[in-house]
Amino acid sequence: MTTASTSLSERATLWRELAQGEKTWDLVIVGGGIIGAGVLREAARRGLSALLVEQRDFAWGTSSRSSKMVHGGLRYIASGDIRLTRDAVRERERLLHEAPGLIERMGYYFTLRRGQFPGRYVFSLLLAFYDWLAGIRNHRYVSRDEMRQNYDGIDQRGLKGAVYYTDTVTDDARLVLRVLQEAVEAGGRALNYAKADSLIREDGRVCGVVLHNAQGGERAEVRARAVISATGAWADRLRNEVNPEKRIRPLRGSHLVLPFARLPVPDALTLLHPADRRPVFVFPWEGTTVVGTTDLDHGGGLDEEPAISDEEVDYLLTVLQQQFPDHAIGRGDIVSTWSGVRPVIGSEKSRDPSKERRDHAVWNDQGLVTVSGGKLTTFRLIALDAINAACGEPAAKVADERVFSAVTLAPAELDTTDESWARRLLGRYGDRARELFDIAGPGETRPIAGTLFCLAECRWAARHEAVVHLDDLLLRRTRLGCIVARGAEDLLPELETICREELGWDSERWRSEVARYLALWRRHYYLPSQDA
Template sequence: MSSSQPTFNDRAALWAQLQQAPSQWDMVIVGGGIIGAGILREAARRGLKVLLLEQRDFAWGTSSRSSKMVHGGLRYILQGDIGLTRESLQERERLLQEAPGLIDRMGYYFTVRKGRFPGRVAFSLLLAFYDFMAGIRDHHFLPRADVLRHFPGIDDTGLKGACYYTDTVTDDARLVLRILQEAIAAGGLAANYVRVESLLRSRGLVDGVVAVNTQTGERVQLKARSVVNATGTWADRLRHEVNPETRVRPLRGSHLVLARERLPVHDCLTIFHPRDKRPVFAFPWEGATVVGTTDLDHRQDPDTEATISNGELDYLLEAVNDQFPRHAIGRDDIISTWSGVRPVIGSDKSKDPSKERRNHAVWVDEGLVTVTGGKLTTFRKIALDAMAAATATLGEMRITEPDQAVFGSTSISAADIGLADESRARRLAGRYGAAVMRLFEGVAATERANIGGTGFCLAECRWAARNESVLHLDDLLLRRTRLGSLLPGGGAEIFGALETICAEELHWDQARWQAELARYRDIWERHYYLPTPATG
């Protein structure tokens, strides 16, 4: 992508285009999470005339609320899912090469304690196999003294040491945005806040969608040779128009965000929960410490953002305090929370949620391709499976090689963008790709400085407001950046600066700013902070 090209298409201009002459699309993708974005990328590189529609904001669904790990998933080996683990590890290694700064290696530790299973030998064998499948050799054993130094305040009862290995960590919402950016550069189009209401059909085949602009209420009919339903947890809803079966079992997982000073972990620690021995991670993320996840059936309306329950919150605090009793972490230490809902292909609702397999599925009903389940990590493979299913209606596609890079290469040095810190430059290049060269253009030095202990700066907020299809303040604080989850009070300290940026870049007057702030505070308090007693 040339550095002068726009990173996202102009949403308003695109909607106007959709309303004008009826046009025939090769493919319409419903859903702007990681899977929809991955399919847009693959379809655009094949020269298809392709459009992605997202009912809320890009990555608003599960893809901004995961555990942020591009990983093989050790526990899938234990469940006998060797194939999924091997494929995930291969994708992990590939993505690490392609998008450094967005996907980065992180150290993981399992403590080994006297009389507790699994012990050092069992762990080491498992990790050797894990590394072998990935083609690396990172695992080793760390003596007790090193573990105590590495995780200050950890309970030392019976502690013998820890088994170390590596996986990776990312910013899931920015991963989706970067893939969309690559897809748009290749000719794809994407619109947020456009919901697909229903399917169009003729002669027993799905051949388009009815879409509504949720900001104006206007509707359009769009004809397409192929319609792909990549709506994750919502997949059954659209599919029910052509097939009555229900296959998705929505499982909720929640996380806590704590100030790093309160729980200073520099790598990921796996805690086996004292209650049920489930693994819970405590890991460093964007300058804070994250603890998660839970895993339980989600029975609420999928259109309402998921919220952590009091039971989940207590469960996660219990795990942390079991490992770090001296820190005495309580509710007052929580900066924010988030909850996501996994679109798991459910086998049996009585089965333990954590034992459900994490594979994806592709179904074709009357020409509608539905793809759901799976993991963030394997998005590229899932997208290729969906493309293969779509060939029935698309015919032969122009580019067939499946193994092309998802991301354009961006090699810059800190000096190229006026920074002194190479690791920060690498981080920004990972997030913005070729557009990183323009990120700081004309931006005051004060906006380049990192905010608090996070890796984000106001220049990124300005960039997103100007270039990344931001419609609401929550888009900016919860997905383009993660400042709403990382700063106390949902980012209250930067509201003043953001008001100025939104006035300059989005032309929001005072009344609009106040309305956006009220909307954002309501979302944050209900779904990204502490649960009320009524939440259960």
């Protein structure tokens, strides 16, 4: 039986506790993306009393909008960033080992065409080094015939073959949720829809934050021995209270989601865009085919969810139309889109966005430790750097422990005969996967048509994962809103039953949640408005 202290669903209790303002925490972490979650995990394991606050929903920021690749980043070797690549491939292997089913190995084909540089031999050397850094040997050359078989309809003109290697793929929002679950089970506390409005300072030192409850509107002063801002693209905001420097260059990246049947790809394919020679990935994800990403300065504000622009839709369709001319893929095929804002630490010079380094930075200003930049993949190492900066070196002492507790259940112990699905559930929920079956209503453990999600996951999330709005459930606890046509509108009747039973929503609340969700989906997860 789950108690309040080991569940994310303790908003009301935790808020009441904070409003009393009696406690001084060892550590307050601002930001509920992968870095904040990683910091909470590491802090809780060290026995620190740690609280994480997130202004919207957990993973609402960039950590639910990435390309979902837990990868070394081949391009970083090419740009000479060997340390970043080495750290990333090692973390990748570690996560793969710790959470199979959540992080899965995926093949990547990099097409080689006549006149293209680097060619087969340089690439093979690069991949040999890439594999060597990770301690694996998966790369090989792939013939043009094999490419033709694997990627039906791929443009044959100038195609010589491809180089093959492996990286991994995940569900980024579920990765954040699983890390949070581990952190909370180790004693950490986490609160969504709670914004750190400003810093509290005494004698010139930061010693807490003023919180605003986005649900009830109340405020609370929360005091702490250390404050870490893991606010990603938003990092300049809190930091500017103690240091006027602006370091974050927000760069937007967008993706298209297509029905798998329109462009069936067995593994990821890397294509060079004809306009600027940037690599664009086409990869299978959650029963769909995803195409991305773009990379441009994000002109929009950071308070609204980012959305794809017309130019980005055209840019991504152009590479598909060029490389798969017979498929004639157009706007009418698009199931959904998503956009994210990379928290890139801007260089002094104004460079081409794609040439900016993707490393992280940690700053300590009057006791406020800010961490930003980096990658999903290296979240554990980034979290350790932030904790070291905030709390001193002892962090290093337990730097090698698992992020995820070992799962003790075997796939066969779940009520399903589908072993790979059982593995997926164990990767996402750990030993708590069993509870999905225990609480499910009739038919709720059957995968929803065309997806690997089931309604029992929605019920479990509603009960245990601090779901406040319908979009939390459809866009982050599950990804049904991104992978099922029309934002999964057809599933709303079943979800209504679950939300009424688990969240106590009445008809009026349900109607307003549906209106909010569909408006948000049309505006930020579909096509620019004239198409919609």
